[in-house]
Amino acid sequence: TYECGLETRGSTWIQFKVSYFLYALVFLLFDVETVFLYPWAVRFQVLGLFAFIEMIIFIGILVIGLWYAWKEGALKWL
Template identity: 75%
Template sequence: MLSDWGAIAIFLIVGIVFGAGGIITSFIIHPRRTTPQKLEVYECGVDTIGPTWVQFKTSYFLYALLFVIFDVETIYLYPWAVKFTSLGLFAFIEMIIFIFILIVGLWYAWKEGALEWM
């Protein structure tokens, strides 16, 4: 049991070291002097002409959010599938309820037109 917690501790320490290492490295190597050219807006190398404010349709964001939500929820299916034989009937019924909730959410999004591209 201690070896399981040891692996978790190692992952935690490595994650903290990588996060702190990136922050410390960016602090060490960031440019100290700014010039007007460095402060200009970079947009694919082309200077913008006219107003640059563009409104996006919210359906693109809803479509992306639905993808992320259903993608993250499918992650819960993998550990269940690995331990399926040892979990028993109760876990099977719980997963059927979970999948039913996902299907209801997908049906609602479809009914509201969130999956329509245009």
């Protein structure tokens, strides 16, 4: 009740599916990884070809991770 001030109705101890937590973890993982793209995008013109190749490899690793999560069913909501 300290969060919203309302009295609860029924049992407050309910079980959630693990898939909801997995979905949230995958979202956070890719959300945090996109933070690393911002500094690279700001300095794109100055960094040169080596940094471009590194970023292609980085994005490739992210795509492989997304494919694996999709294949394992971590992105299915129900």
